[in-house]
Amino acid sequence: MNRFGKALLVLALVAVVAMAFRVSWNALRDVATAVGADTTGATLYPFVVDGLMALALVATLVLTDRADKKFALRVLAAYTVASLVLNFVHGLVPELHGRSVDWTRLADWDPVNWLLVLLATSLPVGSIYFGSDLVAKVLHHRSIDPAHTEESTQTDTERSTPDLPAPALTPTPALAEEADVDRVEQADSPTETAPVDPVAVRVVAADQLAPRRVTGRVPDAARSTRPRRTADELMAEARQVTEAWSVEQLTAEGIRKALRTSPDKARMLRDTLRAERTTTAKPEPLGAAS
Numbered sequence: 001m002n003r004f005g006k007a008l009l010v011l012a013l014v015a016v017v018a019m020a021f022r023v024s025w026n027a028l029r030d031v032a033t034a035v036g037a038d039t040t041g042a043t044l045y046p047f048v049v050d051g052l053m054a055l056a057l058v059a060t061l062v063l064t065d066r067a068d069k070k071f072a073l074r075v076l077a078a079y080t081v082a083s084l085v086l087n088f089v090h091g092l093v094p095e096l097h098g099r100s101v102d103w104t105r106l107a108d109w110d111p112v113n114w115l116l117v118l119l120a121t122s123l124p125v126g127s128i129y130f131g132s133d134l135v136a137k138v139l140h141h142r143s144i145d146p147a148h149t150e151e152s153t154q155t156d157t158e159r160s161t162p163d164l165p166a167p168a169l170t171p172t173p174a175l176a177e178e179a180d181v182d183r184v185e186q187a188d189s190p191t192e193t194a195p196v197d198p199v200a201v202r203v204v205a206a207d208q209l210a211p212r213r214v215t216g217r218v219p220d221a222a223r224s225t226r227p228r229r230t231a232d233e234l235m236a237e238a239r240q241v242t243e244a245w246s247v248e249q250l251t252a253e254g255i256r257k258a259l260r261t262s263p264d265k266a267r268m269l270r271d272t273l274r275a276e277r278t279t280t281a282k283p284e285p286l287g288a289a290s
Helices: 003-034 039-062 066-092 110-163 173-188 198-209 231-241 252-259 263-281
Strands: none
Touching (some): 003 039, 003 110
């Protein structure tokens, strides 16, 4: 149902309730006059009974606590039965239908008449008590509901924030390899000062603080398609690549980048090439020429 249809339904309900109240108002006014109420009191008496019924209905819809809702339903049921009884008595006693109704009996039998008079006179007092209680419950419910919601939201936020796991910085293979190379270069040539990469430093610190996460098997797409080289092939390729290099340029980092090999193999190739360069550059003794 769209909004227009709902509005029409509500308006129709209000119209029906208003007409029903007008019919009940006539009977309750005559009963109030019969039990001794003056003109003003008799005019307001229907609002005391049927008005509390409307208030109890609204409280039933608003209250969420089970005990409060049950109390509002009981008040609604009690005043509905009381209004029904008084309307029934008004239809049975013809003397109550006159325009100038004074005090009269509501029943011929005295015990029933006493009970009906007690019922008619106790409804205004009950409206004061039950109406005040219902309004207090509704106001108390509305006043604590937002605060309770805000408090529960704040509590959940305070509890969930420290419980969140700290994001672990997982180093990528390239950054981890760069960090290993930097440590190898510092160990091999302590006199050389290379610029420190802050990204690598952060990766090393995170690697030391947080445990490594198991990544599982390396996918085939990430593996190199180049076949593995033997030690002789790697050595021959290193001699060919570093043929024009000086001895100072023979570093493990340079060989590793040029040949795309591991740091351990790069250090082994560096030591071998430096040893070959030193042996080749060593001068022959004078006695060997004679």
